[in-house]
Amino acid sequence: MAKVATRQAYGEALKILAEKNPNIVVLDADLSKSTKTAEFKKVAPERFINVGIAEQNLIGTAAGLSLSGKIPFASSFAMFAAGRAFEIVRNTVAYPKLNVKIAATHAGLTVGEDGASHQALEDISIMRSIPNMVVLNPADGVEAKKAVIAAAEYQGPVYIRLGRAAVEEIFDDSYDFQIGKGVELVKGDDVSIIATGILLEKALKASEILKLEGINARVINISTIKPIDAQLIIDAAKATKKIVTCEEHSIIGGLGSAVLETISEECPVPVIRVGVKDTFGESGKPNELLEKYGLTENDIVNAVKKLCK
């Protein structure tokens, strides 16, 4: 199967948007080759702005552009876009509900060798706590491309979480991505595996392993962390009575927390959260890190078995 990084798909989507909508403007903070906004610069240099290494100004300038009728995509690494510029995102973008898109690449452990300083494991938590903010975490290149285009069409602030490493393609071009809609990819009534981002691929593999052992796991992709598809999750809780959540993010405040919040008042069931266990990461190859921090298909299988025993 083809492997594409979601940031690569972001660059491709920007090229499509450049042609489609003259109001699209792209900003970067000196990382355009890494975030792939350089792809946009190639086709629409007059609508590309490099603010230099200044992420607060990146977001503030994007806010101003939106107020003059543009649709700005502001890009940096997730650590800096969500972390360093947090307060600007909250007060200047989200509070007045400005039409700013924040595309944050190099999220999660799989940024790899750069280590803990660059591994954003809190960004979903931070961004989803802000009112008005839509939070997207696509699972593969196809979904990332569709999510970026959907974000451009949505009126209001959107945070799009993207990764550095290439991931296997799960969806094809016929996939109908909608903001706020989760997707059930595998049917099953023994347990629900709810995954987001690059852990969806691991969740699908885990369900195959489990099937061989006689456990029918429902697999759900939640790429819109906020607003979350509550009905799909509640239905899964009611049907399967057990849930495992999977994310390349801290177990605090991310998908796992969002699922727990969603079901706790409607249908509380046992949940195991597969994610980073309230710790910082370290340098290493993406796959080594996923293994060390417990984010492989085997970790998901083990979590399911623990719930099912």
Next chain:
Amino acid sequence: MSYTQLENIATSIRRSIVQMVHDASSGHPGGSLSAVEIVTYLYFKEMNINTPDDENRDRFILSKGHAAPVLYSTLAEKGFIDKESLKTLRRINSKMQGHPDMRKVSGVEVSTGSLGQGLSIGNGMAMGFKMDKKPNRVFVLLGDGEIQEGMVWEAAMFAGHNKLNNVTAILDHNGLQIDGKNEDVVTVEPLDKKFEAFGWHVIKVDGHDFVAIENAFEERKKITDKPVMIIAQTVKGKGVSFMENNPGWHGKAPSDEELQIALNELGGTK
């Protein structure tokens, strides 16, 4: 508009500021009063703005958002908002939030309050206008304490580099911040050299003298290749003797007695 007319509007705005902060029992009179002539001049003489939603209007950003009373009372003088609503400042369910909310008040261009963010937003707006070859100009009012925020210098560098000639920043340089004098907290001088080094044209002016302010904005119009910073020397609490140059009046409301003294000193007919 004559200088006398501008003076009368400024007096009316000053009276509104002390009245509304008194009525709210909280708010920021000091830094509102210091900016009165600047904001009055912008809205009644300099800016191209006839209605709050005219597409071709010039934009004003109150980066020092705590000075909301000066903005609200100016918008009321301009007729963009109802004067009665000024009485609801800072009250529950009011449009008149403690710091300006663009979604609630017609004429407020940007929601501000958290310091240091206005210049970046102004730059972004200005770039958007340039991309579309629109004539709109952007004016950003900054506080001298506010520019201790690092983001202001990110924005200053960016505007200078990109030669944003449709951006004018005005610094309300009253020399005081919450904890005392700028020079005692963390000095902001030499301001002219700092902005010039970032590629700006700098004009210094007495921020309470309409003749001088007019000359500054006329000089500004001649600068076509870079952003302009107008450093306006002002007095915090200007016009009310017991508030002038007193950092204690940064964020405090006058009592009933103090309000009467203030209104008597400010004169006017209302």
